[in-house]
Amino acid sequence: MLGLSGIDRDDxxxxxxxxxxxxxxxxxxxxxxxxxREYWKH
Incomplete structure (x- = not known):
């Protein structure tokens, strides 16, 4: 999406x-x- 490679999704x-x-x-x-909110429910 942002064109960023090598960056962990959580980061x-x-x-x-x-x-x-x-x-x-x-x-x-x-x-x-x-x-x-949805993300941090998990």
Missing amino acids: LWFYLCKMVPAGLKTRMNPDFNFLW
């Missing part, structure tokens, strides 16, 4: 979930918070 999720400001995440993808 990518960590970056997206922890390093990116919540407001920016919401603007980038309105469903992101939903996806975040």
